[in-house]
Amino acid sequence: MKKIMLIAVVAILSCGFAFASGENEKSSTKEPLTIGVSMRSTSSEYHMQYVAGAQAFVDTLPEGTAVVQMLPCESSDDKQINDIKALIASKGDNVILFVDPNNAPNITAIAEICEDAGVYWSSVWNTPEGITPLNYEYWVAHQSCDGVKQGYDIAVNMFENFETPGVGKILVMEGMLANTANVNRMIGLRQALEEYPQIEVLDDQAADWSTKKALAVTETWLSKFDEIDGIWCACDDMALGVVQALRAKGLDKKVLVTGVDGVADAIEGVDNGDLICTIANNGWLQGGYGVAYAYAAKTGKIKPTEMSAGERMFYTNGYLITKDTYSDYKANFIDSTPIYDYNDLSFPVAKPME
Amino acid sequence: MNTQNGKSQIALEFSQEMERINRKTRLINTMPLIILFVLVFIMSVVAEGFFSLYNFQTILSQLSIMLVMSMGLTFVILIGSIDLSGEGLGGFAGAVTSLLVLNGKNTNNFGIWGILFVIVAVTLIGILSGVIHVKGKMPSFMVTYSISSIMAGFAVLSYKGQPAMIKYPFFTQLSQGTFIGIPILTWISIIVFCIAYILQTRTKFGTYLFAIGDNENIVRNTGINIDLVKVKVFAWSAFCIGLAGVMGAVRIGRGVVDIGVGIVFPAITAVVVGGTSLSGGKGGVVNSLIGALIVTIINNGLILLGVSTYIQAAVQGIIIIAAVALSVEHDRKGICK
Helix, strand or coil: CHHHHHHHHHHHHHHHHHHHHHHHHHHHHHCCEEEEEEECCCCCHHHHHHHHHHHHHHCCCCCCCEEEEEEECCCCHHHHHHHHHHHHHHHCCCEEEEECCCCCCHHHHHHHHHHHHCCCEEEECCCCCCCCHHHCCCEEEEEEECHHHHHHHHHHHHHHCCCCCCCEEEEEEECCCCCHHHHHHHHHHHHHHHHCCCEEEEEEEECCCCHHHHHHHHHHHHHHCCCCCEEEECCHHHHHHHHHHHHHCCCECCEEEECCECCHHHHHHHHHCCCCEEEECCHHHHHHHHHHHHHHHHCCCCCHHHCCHHHHEEEECCEEECCCCHHHHHHHHHCCCCCCCCCCCCCCCCEECC | CHHHHHHHHHHHHHHHHHHHHHHHHHHHHHHHHHHHHHHHHHHHHHCCCCCCHHHHHHHHHHHHHHHHHHHHHHHHHHCCCCCCCHHHHHHHHHHHHHHHCCECCCCCCCCHHHHHHHHHHHHHHHHHHHHHHHHCCCCHHHHHHHHHHHHHHHHHHHHCCCCCEECCHHHHHHHHCEECCEEHHHHHHHHHHHHHHHHHHHCHHHHHHHHHHHCHHHHHHCCCCHHHHHHHHHHHHHHHHHHHHHHHHHHHCECCHHHCCCCHHHHHHHHHHCCCCCCCCCCCHHHHHHHHHHHHHHHHHHHHCCCCHHHHHHHHHHHHHHHHHHHCCCCCCCCCC
């Protein structure tokens, strides 16, 4: 009896496995392509624009062709790499990626993982010097906003809007110190400072892109400095914290504040005078075209190894939002969602990287 | 006669040894206060702008959330456990509050009821953490860390990546208002401190905290329901986290999950720097108040000194290690159950 039962159990299990593997085979043939969007955090409005852009691209494909999967790393280099490894382990090469590396050094590890797995991917913002897609077959393209230009543009905009244009005392709020976007924006600020010798930098602190930290740093600054004409912030989230601290001391709209990224609250801040300017990075365009490049390589529409350096590494245009340009931006990006032609892969290229 | 002399000698030596140990304990207990005074003195001398009324208000304002957090954590640490749910739970409280009061994202306007709802919900989650910890026999750090991750996820889901800007006028009054020169948020944290102090010193619950932290088995043998005490401790801690999350939303005026990011470690640091033992049974809320002041003054002073951000974190770490080294007893039992 025991033997019969054992045979029955083995038979049932065998059938189960066979059925299950059959199901897998069947489902794998129909499984849509997974588009992994690896970014810092789902709490950031700007990073969520990547996802919206990727989804907008997917919506242009026949239904059921691809699905978008978010991989938020929550500012952890390890988590970013592990999430990508896990996705590739579960989907094989039926996956493409759009990655915003948490820190520049992470990109090398991601490039190696994707190269080994045969997964096409593209990146945005962070890459260390000398590490480029040109050394890899599956790393299709790298894009970035020109961080140097952004840092320069917001600085000049602020300096020119001081009571005496080009003369004033400023405080500098950096983001994450090792982050490429922060490094480039700081280079832009320094270029602007060289052109405006009558601008004095009172202090420079980093607030890790955090509203909360920027608020605390600004509160402390206000204890020390009586005369402040402007606070240059490397991103909008920090700028909103700065404004909150200034408001508590009745200095909002008197001390000029800049931001970068174009998050909704900061754009509203530009409209009501809390911020003097911000630059929208256009995450929809970055996410949508970032995915479009990887998809084009995956489907054989483009061959990365045959593309020029300028086609694989390029800057995209940001949008400087000031009191004057606010209404234009609102009409094109807030009241309506930007729609792009993802067949034209040259559209997002503002200029090739040097 | 010789035997009697010998006994007297032993008694004398014992008494001297006890006196030496008592002196050492007294010194260790007062060390956090000494460190605080030394820090204030040094910063007043070297940091421009430190010794001013505005900076005093700034320090009190920056202290408020850490103090509320540390009041909850003190009780948890006193019983020899740990609560790591603050990041997710605090972020959840802040994010959901911003969506329930008047805000720029939806049409909700539940006002004070929205705040109460959030704090009650978060407290219930704390009760859940406590029950899982005691009934599931799972380590507290594991349970609370998991709860933190879950709630951080819910927090982000609640606003779908686009945080709500708070338009509730009451929040503006709270964030910018003062009463006799002290920020309203600080008054709230002082009230929480007073409640914690009364709970710790005037109730049986407070006595049980120290007893459980010192030796749980002995307390269990006396018939006290330790599990119930522990669940109450986690509920209190969650209440403090919920309140801290709401205060975070008040301070930054936006409902982002980042409200909770980085609030746990400084609060644990404040508790430990203040002299509460991570192994439980020693310390208390007054110690944590001193610890929170030390941590806040270090952060504030380093910025005023213009210390480069590159080395600020390192300097903070060194000062904290030094403070802990000076204020803990090295011959006590090991860390954390």
